[in-house]
Amino acid sequence: MSIDVKGLGFSYGRRDVLRDVSFSIPDGMLVNVLGPNGVGKSTLFRCILCLNTGWTGSITVNGRDLRSLSVRERAREIAYIPQSHSSVYDYNVLDVVLMSASGGVGMFGSPKKRHVERAWEALERVGVAHLGHRPYTRISGGEKQLVLIARAIAQDARTIVMDEPTSALDYGNTVRVLSAVRQLAREGMSIVQSTHQPDQAFLYADRTLVLNEGRVCAYGDPKDVVTKELVSAIYHVDVEVCSLYGDKVRVCVPVSELDRKQAREEAER
């Protein structure tokens, strides 16, 4: 089991954000986390990454109790990719990959030949090796996300946590990043990522976890979880979930827009 969360609770001061959250992510699985703004998705990730302390319950990562791991051991198990990432220093892309927390180099060490080879391999694997010598501050948002995925690969972590990894990306980069992530899960990594696009799960996720009011309100196969009833209820919009390509994929359509369009067309006739 890659991540096993049992009875997780967390509060900011007196404000309870997570209550009795329990779920397990098997190895090699890509899990999308859905939920309205402010429901606690980032807070959940920050607990799993030990960036938030003081949580109750238990979190096990690759069979090891999170509380028993050193920072370096944790980094070997889990890599984190934030929503967007900017660097104030003009490191080149290869250096950013080499700075992975557990790759044996760290911020101030000097990389050995095997570290450099591993970093190039990781950049190659996500299709951005051609950017290796470019300054990280001068590549696009989508390219940065791919470089951070390469860094997670070079870090040798078996699990990646991604907080809205495509929120700042255009359509093409969104597809490229999600495809790269999908491929990593096929190769055995476990990935948990939050998103505000419920229908992304149909193409890219093995499971969908839905948080609402600090609790897990659904978890399972995207086709069972991302339903018209659930999406309408948690986001307070009327949607239809439509099936395409012999149900190989489904899309969410806001029905109120369709009703308005129909009313406009009828008024114009």
Ligand SMILES: Nc1ncnc2c1ncn2[C@@H]1O[C@H](COP(=O)(O)OP(=O)(O)OP(=O)(O)O)[C@@H](O)[C@H]1O
């Ligand atoms: N450092 C903090 N101190 C106090 N409250 C916080 C802190 N960080 C987040 N919160 C509150 O905790 C709740 C959960 O926030 P969190 O960022 O986890 O939500 P989220 O589901 O990731 O939201 P979004 O989808 O908007 O990114 C929110 O009500 C937020 O205002």
